[in-house]
Amino acid sequence: MTKLSTFSIVVFVGLLFLVWTNTACDQKEQGQKLAELYCGACHLFPEPGLLNKKGWEEGVLPQMAIRMGIADPDFNELNPEEYQTILEKGGLPLKPMVSKKDWSKIVAYYLKNAPENVQTQQGALPILLDTQQFKPQILWQSPGERPNFSLLKFFPEQNTLVAGQREGKVYLFKGAKQELQDSLFTPSSASDINITANSHLQLLLMGKMDPNDAYSGALLEIEKKAGRWKVLRSLVNGLNRPVQFASFDQGEAGEQAFAISEFGHYTGALSWHETTADGKSKVYQLFNGPGARVAHVVDLDQDGKQDIVALLSQGDEKIIWFKNLGKGVFDPRLLARFLPIYGSSYLDIEDMNQDGKLDLIHSAGDNYDYSYALKGYHGVRIMLNQGNEYFVEKKFLPLHGAGKVLVEDFDQDGKPDLACTSYFPDYSQKPLGGFVVFKNQGNLKFSAHTFPLGDKANWLLMDKGDVDKDGDCDIILGACSINNTVPKPMRQDWNQLGIGVLLFRNQLK
Secondary structure (H helix, E strand, O other), rough: HHHHHHHHHHHHHHHHHHHHHHHHHHHHHHHHHHHHHHHHHHHHOHHHHHHHHHHHHHHHHHHHHHOOOOOOOOOOOOOOOHHHHHOOOOOOOOOOOOHHHHHHHHHHHHHHHHHOOOOOOOOOOOOEEEOOOEEEEEEEEEEOOOOOEEEEEEOOOEEHHHHEEEEEEEEEOOOOOOOEEEEEEEEOOOOEEOOOOOOOEEEEOOOOOOOOOOOEEEEEEEEEEEEEEEEEEEEEEEOOOEEEEEEEEOOOOOOOOEEEEEEOOOOEEEEEEEOOOOOOEEEEEEEEEEEEEEEEEEOOOOOOEEEEEEOOOOOOEEEEEEEEEEEEEEEEEEEEEEEOOEEEEEEEEOOOOOOOHHHEEEEEEOOOOOOOOOOOOOEEEEOOOOOOOOOEEEEEEEEEEEEEEEEEEEOOOOEEEEEEEEEOOOOOOOOOOOOEEEEEEOOOEEEEEEEEOOOOOEEOOOEEEOOOOOOEEEEEEEEEEEOOOHHHHHHHHHHOEEEEEEEEEEEOO
């Protein structure tokens, strides 16, 4: 072989390598650009590093293919009527939003750049076992039975705790000892409740608790006559898996209004329902889409009119302030937006730094969204109100699987603390972080505490209030044992104990 021919071969191989490299880089750039274009069109663009490769490949990307019209949904879970409703309401596209060729590039981009394991939490506070401040009292227990509660709410004026099971039974505990006083059955899982001035129950029913778009939920008003509970009237029908409602004070006799969060599945809504004394009703849709988790009725800008501040948690996760302009008109204003993989769980609104302005306390830890893993971005975020509709995250408290978060000065030292459940804790952690109180040490510094029996159930629900009327705030937890991520030995232990409702009595006074 001549030197010239050898040189020619080297040049040819080099050129071939350059072509291959440029093509590979071009494909990578195409995949990234397509992902940013399509994945960033409906929500914040999620970087591949936020989730492990298995989570993308087996969980998130197949679901995104359904939502972008590339793949069909599981028709074993959808009946034809439900599927047709989803299409009519725009929950799924009528035709693909992206070509299969471009979709394959998006998938390749994520799988090539996703790590085998994601970085776990750093800077998490050590959880201390506190045997002094809160003493546990079991209110509902059935050894050997899986406790599946879907409703838990305390009413201080009536000193009544209402706890509802997934199967439809609702219990009423009353008095300083919170003894079981009454019970009733409902047609489906209850998710929220209000007790009216005349002791009627306004009960929100999900229809089905599992993911669905059947529009079989309802808000009912129930009264007790001659020792029996009866439906007085249906306030709102045809709701899509509603999870929470808030009463809205219209200031006019005979009128009622409710902000209802319809979580749904492929579809959903946040809507304002007005019901007058003559039975007529009006519906104002504030948000059209799945994932409405909680709506607070609060005067955020202190202009004398009740606004609605809502957490939307499915897909495009965000907090929206619906400013009340009067006469049934609300102006939506974005306050915060989160990555779609965060799994937003709850929102509380309080003045955390005592500057006279309401702040946002947001928790993220929902791990049911097709991507179960321990995630470093799960926890509680404190966003302080800077004025002019501007909120800045000033504190992040890592907590795996962070669920419902509530603000209260539990130790009455003048600084608001945080109570938080976790439905998806780190099961290897001891003590388990399934229920944590973050005690405020000042200047947004906290210490983390749990309490006896706090690791003996899978806590989904929580409320607070002065149950025993002794001047300090107590905490109530509710368990729901449908979480299949719990290790089998732990789940068996929890179900054998069968603790469904647990009251933590504050020992401060």
